[in-house]
Amino acid sequence: MSLLEVRDLVSAYGSIEALQGVSLKVDAGEVVAVLGANGAGKTTLLRTISGMMKSKRGTITLEGESITGLRADQVLRRGIAHVAEGREIFSRLDVDDNLRLGAYVTQKGRLKGETLDLVFELFPRLVERRKQVAGTLSGGEQQMLAIARAVLAQPKIMLLDEPSMGLAPIIVGSIFETLEKLVKETNLTVLLVEQNAKAALDLASRGYLFESGKVLDSGNAEDLNTTAIQTAYLGPSGGKPKR
DSSP: OOSEEEEEEEEEETTEEEEEEEEEEEOTTOEEEEEEOTTSSHHHHHHHHTTSSOOSEEEEEETTEEOTTOOHHHHHHHTEEEEOTTOOOOTTSBHHHHHHHHHHHHHTTOOOHHHHHHHHHHOHHHHHTTTSBGGGSOHHHHHHHHHHHHHHTOOSEEEEEOTTTTOOHHHHHHHHHHHHHHHHHHOOEEEEEOSOHHHHHHHOSEEEEEETTEEEEEEEHHHHOOHHHIIIIIOTTSSSOOO
16 A cells, blocks of 8 residues: 555646646655646645645545545644745744744644754754744755754655755755655655756656646656656756757
């Protein structure tokens, strides 16, 4: 049984169906990448899974139990943490308070020592910024904070939406190195949406290629990480799509 399974999922913005019968699976301990051009339905998929958006049809199950139609707070309590596109930190709170809110769901606001130690080991920059207002952090530091906050919720699976967006290449490299270390040390399961196809497929074991709200292709990361696929659907470096 897969940890997360989506079957025949349809989600829409008004009359426009952004997801058209999408099905996918994520097993425990896997990193699975979702790739595709802008507007392919990748972010809509994560928003629907996390309860931020309601589906029209289809089912979503976590450990074999349906979470279809649950509110976002209910989905989070079931063990799905969503690091949304644009980071969505609490910009007026300091780093410590942002982290405490991440721990709130499962630990009643207490920062569990061993988990906090892991977060600060992975993101040492946050140690230096603990009392700094989050809105004054750099883009890379805000992304680190958003991921760290999700880790403190101790999720069964993390939904990670475009972690490289708007960041300099050197910062993107650092973020993905940290994600790789996080996955290895905690066996965290991740469903990753990312425009940078190479970075995503270097981290993931499997992937799905989306086009116009449908799954166009899927397979092992090595099979998807080809020049032909990147050029046709993602751009030569996973950037702008060529259509």
